[in-house]
Amino acid sequence: MAPPMSANEFLAALRREGATVVEVDGWRNHNRAGHGPWGPVNGVMIHHSATSGTDSTVRLCWNGYDELPGPLCHGVIAKDGAIHLVGCGRANHAGGGDGDVLEAVIAEKRLPPVRWADTDGNVHFYGFECVNRGDGEDPWPQDQLLAIEQVAAAICRHHGWTERSVIGHLEWRPGKSDPVGFSMEWLRERVRERLK
Secondary structure, three states, rough: EEOOHHHHHHHHHHHHHHHEEOOOOOOOHHOOOOOOOOOOOOOOEEEOOOOOOOHHHHHHHEEEEEEEEOOOOOOOEEOOOEEOEEEEEEOOOEEEEOHHHHOOOOOOHOOOOOOOOEEHHHHHEEEEEEOOOOOOOOOHHHHHHHHHHHHHHHHHHHHHHHHEEEEHHOOOOOOOOOOOOOOOHHHHHHHHHHOO
16 A cells, blocks of 8 residues: 655656656646545556547547546547546546455455455556557557557556556456456566566
8 A cells, every 4th residue: 555656756767767748737646536535556457449530539538427426537548558647536437346356456466256346446457548459459569569569667666566456347347358468467578577
């Protein structure tokens, strides 16, 4: 468990990891404050956006929609590897998930199978939407995969976490499939190597 990073700490951590960052105007104060707590934080959650196009995905993740107001994540990771920051603080990305998974993330142990949604993940996880349709056919360019690795490693390095603090949405909430197109074990191995 850890207190969340400030906007300055977040930006500095990403840049130290070599990430290409795009600051969307107003991101530092864009959050869901007043709609539940933010922190203590325990991990990083990776999503695919189920969209195409960087600009439209950034707008969607900034604004949200009628049933789910934005921000829908902390950053949007584009196909070219640029990380568009859209929020700092509580964001509507994780939703309810499995409390046993959270306990495993905190302990940095192998994740159990996801079974139910009894815990608010928006409190505990930094979230990143990666521009991809999620249909199993939309490619994942190497620049984008590198950026996902950099984001996860930057946050883990700042908080002193291992790669076991990085999870996919499908490992958190029943019925979710994201990200489709690469395995979280593969990503965790990349993060583990980067953190050495």
